[in-house]
Amino acid sequence: MKRISFALSALLMAAPVVQAQTAPATAATTAAPTTTASTPILIGGLVNAPRSITLADLKAMPSREVKVTYTSGSGASLKTNTHTFKGVLLFDLLSAAKPRFNAAAKNDPIRWFVRASALDNYVAVFGWGELDPEFGNKGVLVAYEQDGQPLPEKSGAVQLVVPGDGKGGRYVSNLISLQVFRADY
Ligand SMILES: Nc1nc2c(c(=O)[nH]1)N[C@H]1C(S)=C(S)[C@@H](COP(=O)(O)O)O[C@H]1N2
Ligand SMILES: [Mo]
Numbered sequence: 001m002k003r004i005s006f007a008l009s010a011l012l013m014a015a016p017v018v019q020a021q022t023a024p025a026t027a028a029t030t031a032a033p034t035t036t037a038s039t040p041i042l043i044g045g046l047v048n049a050p051r052s053i054t055l056a057d058l059k060a061m062p063s064r065e066v067k068v069t070y071t072s073g074s075g076a077s078l079k080t081n082t083h084t085f086k087g088v089l090l091f092d093l094l095s096a097a098k099p100r101f102n103a104a105a106k107n108d109p110i111r112w113f114v115r116a117s118a119l120d121n122y123v124a125v126f127g128w129g130e131l132d133p134e135f136g137n138k139g140v141l142v143a144y145e146q147d148g149q150p151l152p153e154k155s156g157a158v159q160l161v162v163p164g165d166g167k168g169g170r171y172v173s174n175l176i177s178l179q180v181f182r183a184d185y
Pocket of ligand 2: 071072073167168169
């Protein structure tokens with residue numbers, strides 16, 4: 001008997017301690033993390049002037065407003081959203097970081113793209129040609145206001161707004177980085 005209880009306690013001591021992970025019955029569902037006014041947004045990639053900006057830096061730049069309509073969800077939960085957003089042109093923000101375009105290559109900028117990423121690792125890309133006023137001139141905004149208010153909490157401090165996109169998939173919210181690259185393949 002003594003031998004058995006000794007073996008048993010040795011086994012128990014070797015076992016990893018597992019703590020109860022059950023949430024209290026009253027706890028609300030946990031909201032996903034969001035960015036705030038002080039969250040840095042990194043602008044980098046193949047650029048000569050990489051930078052880290054915050055909401056205050058964006059607000060100090062020339063802004064524009066755009067009214068857009070896009071859908072979110074699908075099937076029975078398909079929703080049409082119409083809002084007016086205020087922000088800075090993505091093209092202006094990226095141009096200020098000075099992508100290393102090759103003046104010797106024909107139409108070099110249209111080989112480039114930007115990778116926008118979010119706090120939740122969500123990613124969308126845009127071709128430089130979509131953004132460039134001399135090509136697609138899409139007017140993609142790095143936005144910080146929706147209908148005259150700061151963005152809704154779930155969107156974080158800054159999000160992309162993509163006029164012309166029917167689906168909201170590239171409206172990247174909780175934006176944390178913009179990286180510019182050349183498609184060298
Ligand atoms: N960071 C982040 N942004 C995101 C998403 C996401 O999962 N993470 N979902 C996208 C999708 S699929 C849609 S339809 C829109 C929804 O935007 P809404 O806030 O208007 O519902 O956000 C887009 N932006
Ligand atoms: Mo979506």
